[in-house]
Amino acid sequence: MATATPSELHPVGAFVPLPFRVAERRQDTGDTWTLTLEPEESGFAVEPGQFAMVHVFGVGEVPISVSGPPERPGDPIVLTVRAVGAVSGAICASELGALLGLRGPCGNSWPIAEATAGDVVVVAGGIGLAPLRPVVLHTLAQRDSYGAVSVLYGARTPADLLYTDQLEEWRSTIAVDVTVDAAEPPWKGKVGVVPKLVATAEFRPEAVTAFVCGPEVMMHFTVQALRERGVPDERIMLSLERDMRCGIGLCGHCQLGPTLVCRDGPVYSQADVGALLGVREL
């Protein structure tokens, strides 16, 4: 799995962010925005699944997954952020041209190279689609390297669905199955929770890698559904969320038993963390 080396992460100093400017800004849903950020001086390359510590000057800093990864250090970085509190709210409220500070790349990445030649199933709940978007983009770009590819995506209501235009685009190349927890007409799509989509998704259980991100209960039931189809725990990959103050394994906040989620994760296999996630309040 790819990991950040200190030189990638510390162009100035471990805790010092690099300035990025808001170059594009798009509202996805009532509370979620996608921002394209251009590096002022230098940026960094990011692998699918890695995140950045995003700083709003004078407000605070929070971990945000990269939803559109730059391939080269100078490329823009795309983030999709849901405004749930002080810092995420301030990120979403950043105007065009505003400066944000970014540190990264932090954490490990989705094992997409290891999934080559097999099938891929992406299962996302809510904002969980953001860290998975790079996986989808990768399979689209390298379509011939993968077998069946499907995206199973759920949100609370139709109005909460992210990337609706892109979902349509993706449908022409890969399978996209969308559901919402609750809806009223004119919604004609599925109603129900995402894990339910697993049963009918097209993949070979013995040759699939599952990439899962969403609220922990959603991941719990998704894992159960994948297991019922015979997908082994080693090939069920989960991206976890924990409190993070430093993003580089020094502040202690993101501990999950023996691991530090910012350093050893955020991506784990169910085989690695299933038992830990089963312990309440760990």
Add this chain to the structure above:
Amino acid sequence: MESERSVVIAPEALDDLIGALRRRGFRVLGPTVRDGAIVYDELDSASELPIGVTDRQEPGSYRLEERDDEARFGYAVGPHSWKRFLFPPRITLWRAKAENGGRKIEEEPPNETQLAFIGVRSCELSAIAIQDRVFIGGKFVDRDYAARRDGAFLLAVNCGEPGANCFCASMDAGPRVRDPYDLALTEMLDGEHRFLVEVGSERGADVLAELPSVPASQSDVASALAVTNDAAARMTKAMPQVDLHALLAGSLEHPRWDDVASRCLSCTNCTLVCPTCFCSSVEDTSDLAGVETARERVWDSCFSLDYSYIHGGSIRASSRSRYRQWLTHKLGTWVDQFGTAGCVGCGRCITWCPVGIDITEEVAALSKQEEKSHAATA
């Protein structure tokens, strides 16, 4: 013990020692009495050491008493540890200033004053070695810690006066110093008051060369050894000798956590006094106009509710889960994360816990019931 390099110095030579370090540009830090406790602070002279003072410790209690001798290091450990100088309670990480439509971000320059620590106990050397692994031994290096730690002069003192809460021997962390030091003293109060000095580095030898000393005799060496042997023999507390890592990993749903949760106040004292606890948080400040902002790092504790907060609520909402996190980390998962356990048996967490929760008792309770359940299944 390298007897051929050991020498003996008189108590008065400690002043020369502090002088020699100060002349070399060190900021000399050591034990001194303040507000009823032995704390670590800047020392100008050896007269500021806690002369003839000892500490009496019990679970949840600490008080100073007069000794009937002039011992300089006749106490165990106080509420301070060296971590407050290597990993200070609050530092500025960087400042940013808005200018010409951009922002100039400046990392706070690293500490350049060289630190000299006087009277570092064996357990404290072990604690420093543990924090080294956390802050500078991994993939990401804490530059502030590295700058403070780099070149710090360590004047160790072998322990002759274990407190009632000490259990370093059972943690393999004392009472005799073993980890790297520059100079190590053993205070000898039998007969003439004197110190055996062992040399651990070239610069230690350099400093020592400036002090009046005599070569150590066989009997000096023997009485120095007796000091730590006695200390080990007098240590009453011990960590149960079980596989702690396995015990903690297997005790996540143990009923003892409810018991300790009914006593623990989540006051965070244990984590603040612990010489290895390293958790931190960050705070941002801004002037009214938002032109100048700064980011500070402050000590944090796994006992606080905010520590594990993510949108929707704290992961560890109950004090049961927070005490479990602390103990399981300290003695178990710390090994997974950093290749070493996080406890050196200094006893501070027991002394400074307002309700006297004793880490060794909690482990004993976990391991006893563990034995019981093994017996039941056997």
